[in-house]
């Protein structure tokens with residue numbers, strides 16, 4: 365097993381690849397590109413409370429990535445013993461968006477522009493795959509990440525029906541990017557359900573734990589690498605890309621995965 369201790373080699377071995385052939389890296393938006401999760405968690409809590417329902421802020425982080433209706437149904441089933449109908453989902457989600465928009469604007473996640481810029485410098489196309497329908501953030505992508513993302517390949521809430529943790533959004537991202545394969549892509553995610561979606565799509569998943577959850581919430585879902593901030597990832601992303609594209613024989617020397625102490629599983 366020693367030979368496969370490097371997570372990239374392990375991933376390639378599991379999937380029968382001699383190396384990756386990276387073309388794109390798919391970035392989740394909330395909690396990865398924008399420091400928006402505290403606002404989302406608060407807005408979910410307040411909107412549920414407004415309708416007599418209970419969703420603690422801490423729990424909202426666990427549901428991150430679900431469609432709005434998915435989260436609402438979990439709460440109504442638990443509390444009312446029934447699913448929510450379409451009108452109810454629309455009302456609650458609208459209220460949640462109102463509360464979200466009351467908060468100070470979420471800023472760019474520290475280190476994220478460095479990560480995305482490095483990806484682009486390596487000749488890899490960065491794309492966004494999000495379950496979010498939060499137009500206030502989607503509209504600010506270009507302003508915060510000028511000329512970095514390939515917008516026609518973006519996947520957002522309007523494009524998906526099931527949403528994370530289903531692999532649907534990432535499969536759609538690969539389809540939009542020209543029917544590329546998991547061997548040609550990586551995923552950057554901060555949420556357990558997002559990691560689950562990326563893994564289920566067959567992708568190599570880099571988890572970035574930017575929120576309050578324990579690391580195990582991400583590694584238990586199968587994340588292949590884990591960082592604690594986008595700034596930390598920015599220091600390694602070029603090595604990761606370089607290593608992933610090397611055939612097995614030259615590989616693991618380039619990524620000093622074990623000495624950093626916070627990479628790998």
Ligand code: MG
Nearest residue numbers: 392394395555
């Ligand atoms: Mg996220």
